[in-house]
Amino acid sequence: MTSDTATGARVLVVDDAATVRLYHTTLLGGAGFAVNEAANGLEAVEAALGTDFDLFVVDVNMPKMNGYACVEALRSDTVGSDAPVVMISTEDRPGDADRAYQAGANLYLVKPVAGDRLVRVATMLTAGKDDVA
């Protein structure tokens, strides 16, 4: 599913929960981003092989390929994406953020993430990408 604007930076929202995808897509789409969705890490990698995204918003706990493995795959030579990655998870135990950064994430946020914060973070991380879509 794609929610796009004429000039927004391209974001891939990766989450197995349909409600979370809808929430993030609505927030980011409303702020002018062109948003695609993937329901797990495998779908995200597949999407990233065909599209140069400017930002990934990735959940941790997902079937088929979890968020950490997804980010590692995005950073691998196969995909080779250096686009910023924001991981968002319910997991807030010690070490989760470290694990995310080891995998290649730029930022680790714990749910719930306020809408304005997510948009602000996405805007900052994609600064200069406004005319790519």
Place this chain on the structure above:
Amino acid sequence: MGLVRKQAPQQPEEVAPERPPAETLLRRLDDPDTDLRREAALGLEGIAEAVPALLARVHVEDDPRVLESILITLAAHDTDEVAGSLAVHLASDEAALRTAVAAALATMPRSVPDLLPALLAAPDHDVRVMTAMILADLPHPDAHVWLLRMVQDDPHPNVVTGAIDALLPSATADDIPLLEHAVQRFPDDPFLRFTVQAALPRLAGTA
């Protein structure tokens, strides 16, 4: 003279490869070759004596395909012993392990219900979030009721939003008051409010 159907040429009968003895397969669970470990895990299907070794292997297996095969074989047993031993991993620091275990438990409708009181009362709210993931896919007639209970009673907003996400595909207009109550319980949670508000029009149409 009537037509005589030609005899089809005789095909050599396919012979299924013989399964190695259980002792061999159990040894192969520790083999450095991931393909051998995966084949061993799948080959131990239906062998109750292999359950302890397979459960032990879950703790140390680091190859996701092998782990998946082990869990497929274990989940087929659907016993209290297997479910209880797997549920421990819902609190794992390894995302791949806890999500794979949750997926396996979601295919165990005979044994998981007895675990639910403990899982729903787990002090670690992340375990309760994983429990909502299990209930989302558990083929059990009471799964909906347990999710309703989580939405109504759980004190952590992430658990409640997880339960709502799992509940929505089967929710009806009857569930609207409970969802609205959840929003009132967590007025500062924007995602929970958004999720419920987005779902209400559809649910109202199910009355």
